Amino acid sequence: MQLSTALSLVNSNNVTEFQNLAEILSPEIISAGLKEHGISTIRKRKLPMENMVWAVIGMALFRKFPMRQMLNQLDIILPSGVPYVASSAVTQARKKLGSKVIETVFQQTQQQWNQDAHHGQWCGLNLLGVDGVVWRAPDTDENNKEFAKTGTQHGKASYPQVRMVCQMELTSHLLTNSVFDSVDVNEMNLALGLIDKTPDNSLTLFDRGFYSLGLLHRWQSTGKARHWLMPLKKNTQYEVIKSIGRQDKLILLTTTPQSRKKFPELPKTMQARLITKKVKGKDLQILTSMTDPMRFPSADIVDLYAHRWEIELGFREMKQSLLDNRFTLRSNQPELIRQELWGILLAYNLIRYQMVLMAKSLDGIHPNQLSFNGASMHIIHELTQLSFCTPGNIPKYTMNITKSAKQFVLPSRRERQYPRMLKCSKNRYPVKSKNAVHLK
Structure with missing residues (x-):
């Protein structure tokens, strides 16, 4: 399954198997990042550190959901007697994870994906x-x-x-x-x-x-x-x-x-x-x-x-499309702000890497010539069927993503018709017009 499987399922059913992303973001990279910074799950918890890496990525991918609701709906909580997690446990797990692990995972993946992109x-x-x-x-x-x-x-x-x-x-x-x-x-x-x-x-x-x-x-x-x-x-x-x-x-x-x-x-x-x-x-x-x-x-x-x-x-795609125009970050503490920002950058690269694969199926087209919004919406629509089809049919639906990539090629960018102009700054006080009519 591709990255967009998670995107599609959460939009259709509000439930997704978040570990489907493992084929793109290798579990070995996550484990290596946790080990490098001396972070591990010593005892069995609802939110192990490996899953919390996915949770930080999900904060950006599923921006419309509150943090607690997202964790309860995503399949990243270990089974237990209570099928939900408390807000305090989420904050505690994020503090333990920190920002350096997400930064390390970002650095490792960007190096691999940029090398594969040619x-x-x-x-x-x-x-x-x-x-x-x-x-x-x-x-x-x-x-x-x-x-x-x-x-x-x-x-x-x-x-x-x-x-x-x-x-x-x-x-x-x-x-x-x-x-x-x-x-x-x-x-x-x-x-x-x-x-x-x-x-x-x-x-x-x-x-x-x-x-x-x-x-x-x-x-x-x-x-x-x-x-x-x-x-x-x-x-x-x-x-x-x-x-x-x-x-x-x-x-x-x-x-x-x-x-x-x-x-x-x-x-x-x-x-x-x-x-x-x-x-x-x-x-x-x-x-x-x-x-x-x-x-x-x-x-x-x-x-x-x-x-x-x-x-x-790219900044516009992150703020408007990925984060759905929610310009204020979620986190209330500086270290978690840094963690959230690295998660946004990692999530953006995940989606962009999928578009690199789509562009490879087209001759003479670069990934920046594909519509970010259009390609994402199509991937979501196509892969909603993956949860209902047999494993043998999964490659067929996956191939449909690259086969349909041509329709997302953007037209040539038009030249600006009007030159840039410097607008007058706003005045704090109302301006009285010479021709104003005063009513008595």
Whole structure:
């Protein structure tokens, strides 16, 4: 059975055999994660630690159910005299499990699934994207102590927030790594935590908000052929070393004493490549570490930046589709918040890996060209029959998923008809119109 068996059965009958996911998420990976962090079930409990890993994943997959109801309806509670589990037992089991186990399972599975996906490459480089997203945590005393609240001139937000920076493979939307902390931690500081596990022979696309010569130098100097690309930040000072082409230049960037103090390995100057292209009447300038013009043609480099928006689509799929627009997380304690977030990332990768398998059945189609909502709904519809069919017929229904994948290919994305415009900020007080008619 596939991952979506669990999804389909819970939507049709509100009861599912959660262990059907074991064919995708190996029990050996879960056991290894528990063993690595010294966590095990010493005596027989209703909620053994192996099952609690599935429960954390289920918190994201079945967002519409309260935690206790989900556990009682899913087949992950060991048989006993009482066919339900108390809320206090769920919290106690989640605390014992912690967040590190889920993080380890995520890291192990993403490595395996990304390797199996056989991603498309550009000039021998895998395309990665890095960007940040903010999650809202429940307003509890524990969360308020750990996570800050964003503030404006009108006051602070009502909820503590968590800032997350993710790294995503852009052709499949499979996540490769993530780092998160309080919302008052800068995205560039969080991105430093992604460097060590960034794959070699890769090109990472950044937004201009990540412009930091210390970050970029460490990114490209760690590992082998780890390149980066981003738009040139406004008012950036540079010196032209030589002109490679009409709109293609090799430039020299000067680092500041403050950045060299923070990054001791950072040199005083740093070479980069600046490519300019006119897009819709405006000059778009792209800065990159790919300084070899023979291997990396300038005609394609500027167009590559448009692929950075794939990670934004992935964040939308997580928040709107996977979590059903429930933007506030469930957990009331910081460690359980971290556990829940790793569970969301793991659940998202589970679904995305199924879409990778669907895309493999189509010629010339990447997983990011399939509709996330449409593919998920079809998988749910097809696999509702698995609980009623004989084991010999299961492969037939499973194959129907890949055979029907073609209908979920998205049409070509349309160009924006109207340019982006800056809207006026809202006024706290009503604006009196000159032509207003005053009624007596």
